[in-house]
Amino acid sequence: MDDTIKLARLRRLAEAGAVSSATIIGRKSGWTVSVDVENGARLLCSADGALRIFSTTDSAIAQMARLGVTRFTVIADAYEAGTLRAPRPDRAVALRETAEYGDWLKAKVEASMARVASGESKLHSLDEARSRVAEMLASAEARKKRSP
């Protein structure tokens, strides 16, 4: 296991001019950063000590650029494309619901059109629809008057 270094310490070393270069290393679904400091290479880790994994080389470069490190070597031998984080469950649910809704609506409309095409479903004029709606509302109004 390589030695690691936290961002806060790396920042102090960078400010002191003790960081010479960095290597961006590909892995499954992301990239790690190894920095060359005075006493050897260190892998950048999070404040909690976990290995810091960037989803793109751009984000790794941006992080290092903020520390003033702008020269890199990239090793992509072990890089495998993939999603670093699981999709947000609420978003995944929303997408599934949207897809289900689309399928439902498509089937409903196709069934309606098929019944019209076969003559099974009658077509109503707008005036006829207005009359039916007016009847329904009148009936509802009557119920409303009867209700306590």
Added chain:
Amino acid sequence: MSGKRVGVHLSDEALHDIESIIAWYTSQAAWQAAEDVAAMILEAIEGLAFHPEAAPIGVSGNRERVISAISYRVVYFFDALHDRVNVNAVVHTRRQWPSSP
């Protein structure tokens, strides 16, 4: 299409949808809402006679006129050859409702 009016018809299913929507509001004793929603749906359908191509084609494969104020969509097919609109469904914009008869 401006100034031209095309024929508008509703399928049994579309009329059933509208009736189901009104029935739901009245079942909740939301009498005014029933009237308002019905009026807005019918007004939107009437508007299709003048602007049948204004609504985009949606996932249903038909054109979909969304009435955002009440979250319903009118799903219709515009037959440009015969200048005719057939409304095939009136549904909630997010929920799978009303269901088919």
